[in-house]
Amino acid sequence: MKKLTKFCGIIGVLFFIIVLFGCATTARKAFQTTESQVKLRSMQTRAFDTTDKHKMMQTVISTMQDLEFVIDKADLMLGSISGTKFLGYAVVTMTVTVRPRGKKQLLVRANAQHGVKSVEDAETYQDFFTALEKSLFLTAQQVD
Amino acid sequence: MKNSIFKTARFSFVFLICLGMVGCASIPKGFLKLSDASLEKRQLQIRQYETTNKEQILTAVAGVLQDLGFTLDSSETKLGFVAASKKADAKSGGQIAGAFILDVLFGTNNSALCDKSQVVKASIITKLSLDNKKTVVRVTFQRIVWNMNGQISKVESINDLEIYQKFFDGLSKAIFLEAQQI
Numbered sequence: 167m168k169k170l171t172k173f174c175g176i177i178g179v180l181f182f183i184i185v186l187f188g189c190a191t192t193a194r195k196a197f198q199t200t201e202s203q204v205k206l207r208s209m210q211t212r213a214f215d216t217t218d219k220h221k222m223m224q225t226v227i228s229t230m231q232d233l234e235f236v237i238d239k240a241d242l243m244l245g246s247i248s249g250t251k252f253l254g255y256a257v258v259t260m261t262v263t264v265r266p267r268g269k270k271q272l273l274v275r276a277n278a279q280h281g282v283k284s285v286e287d288a289e290t291y292q293d294f295f296t297a298l299e300k301s302l303f304l305t306a307q308q309v310d
Numbered sequence: 311m312k313n314s315i316f317k318t319a320r321f322s323f324v325f326l327i328c329l330g331m332v333g334c335a336s337i338p339k340g341f342l343k344l345s346d347a348s349l350e351k352r353q354l355q356i357r358q359y360e361t362t363n364k365e366q367i368l369t370a371v372a373g374v375l376q377d378l379g380f381t382l383d384s385s386e387t388k389l390g391f392v393a394a395s396k397k398a399d400a401k402s403g404g405q406i407a408g409a410f411i412l413d414v415l416f417g418t419n420n421s422a423l424c425d426k427s428q429v430v431k432a433s434i435i436t437k438l439s440l441d442n443k444k445t446v447v448r449v450t451f452q453r454i455v456w457n458m459n460g461q462i463s464k465v466e467s468i469n470d471l472e473i474y475q476k477f478f479d480g481l482s483k484a485i486f487l488e489a490q491q492i
Contacts, residue, residue, distance in 0.1 A: 252465040
């Protein structure tokens with residue numbers, strides 16, 4: 167009988183914790199990431215040996231179009247491009263930014279969202295940079 | 311008595327674990343990989359024009375979008391980019407008739423699931439060709455369809471040759487008209 171009371175007690179506490187978590191985190195959930203900031207940056211960013219921002223942005227746009235994204239917004243000064251892709255019933259949105267790194271390189275960073283979730287998978291971003299490399303004829307370099 | 315409490319406790323425990331697991335549906339992999347069909351689609355979406363006047367082409371693009379009833383949402387002329395959208399009717403006689411027959415025969419409510427309206431998004435990029443002698447225009451279309459209940463029933467890229475053909479025919483005409491100052 168003692169055992170039973172203990173078991174029920176644990177269940178009760180567990181349930182209480184879950185309920186409490188549910189209340190506190192709905193707004194905070196939007197700011198949650200499973201990977202560390204450094205790791206995220208490293209999987210989402212590559213450096214390229216070129217300084218032609220204009221051409222880089224146009225290549226990013228055509229790569230995104232090859233991947234069936236429809237471009238929603240682009241800004242040359244900010245170096246940002248945003249697009250949407252439909253994947254069955256899921257909506258994938260992606261923003262790519264291009265900015266200078268030193269005097270000889272450009273940094274390209276992509277971050278994608280699948281439905282209500284941020285994509286935090288290195289392989290998926292690698293696929294994007296592989297496609298971008300193909301249209302650029304340049305090699306993407308991992309950034310530390 | 312003891313047994314049934316244990317049973318309930320065990321059941322609620324399994325239920326809680328299930329709840330936790332449902333939240334963990336994963337994101338599919340490989341959706342940013344180039345597909346084999348991408349070259350084919352590229353050909354559908356691209357046309358080249360014998361001019362290097364990007365401004366003229368971009369004005370013609372905006373003009374033809376207006377001809378087709380689109381409203382411009384966003385643009386960055388330095389990148390040769392224009393985005394536009396249009397709301398349209400998505401009712402199909404065949405679909406509605408089919409749903410009506412099913413409803414009458416089986417007492418279902420399929421009519422509410424028929425397509426009602428749609429928003430078509432267009433995104434256009436113009437840039438100089440590799441040899442700097444021509445202007446390349448690439449257009450992509452997407453659409454979102456809502457049913458009679460106001461729920462989204464379909465989201466898709468548009469790959470219909472006829473639609474792209476119509477857009478580029480209009481663009482050729484617009485370039486000609488604008489060159490003639492009409």
